[in-house]
Amino acid sequence: xxxxxxxxxxxxxxxxxxxxxxxxxxxxxxxxxxxxxxxxxxxxxxxxxxxxxxxxxxxxxxxxxxxxxxxxxxxxxxxxxxxxxxxxxxxxxxxxxxxxxxxxxxxxxxxxxxxxxxxxxxx
Numbered sequence: 001x002x003x004x005x006x007x008x009x010x011x012x013x014x015x016x017x018x019x020x021x022x023x024x025x026x027x028x029x030x031x032x033x034x035x036x037x038x039x040x041x042x043x044x045x046x047x048x049x050x051x052x053x054x055x056x057x058x059x060x061x062x063x064x065x066x067x068x069x070x071x072x073x074x075x076x077x078x079x080x081x082x083x084x085x086x087x088x089x090x091x092x093x094x095x096x097x098x099x100x101x102x103x104x105x106x107x108x109x110x111x112x113x114x115x116x117x118x119x120x121x122x123x
Contacts, residue, residue: 014083014087014092014093014107014111015084015087017107017108017111018080018083018084018087018111018112019080019084020111021076021079021080021083021111021112022076022077022080022081022084025073025074025076025077025080026073026077028069028070028073028076029070029073029074029077032066032067032069032070032073033070035066036063036066036067036070039059039062039063039066040063043059076112079112080111080112082112082114083111083112083114093107095114095115095116095119096114096115096119097115097116097119097122098115098116098118098119100116101116102115102116103116103117
């Protein structure tokens with residue numbers, strides 16, 4: 001995060017925060033997709049019967065878990081892209097539900113927030 005408060009009135013600080021969120025999420029996407037690819041490659045020629053192994057999780061479960069985490073990280077990249085678009089449009093920091101300003105503390109904690117705390121609690 002930046003030392004400056006992230007608000008609609010400080011777009012440079014907000015942009016830096018959103019870009020940091022995006023970069024971290026993109027790094028997770030790449031690492032998790034590499035993990036999944038490694039699991040697929042490692043099990044390609046294996047005849048292991050992991051579905052009936054009582055001592056651990058199945059390879060399929062581990063792949064599914066890593067894939068789900070990668071999808072979540074990809075969604076965070078999309079949220080960051082949407083926040084950057086709101087910055088460019090001048091609507092960053094405005095609640096999409098009620099139209100009120102989103103509190104600076106919320107934007108500092110969650111730079112990609114689309115709603116104020118009150119509206120988020122209603123969802």
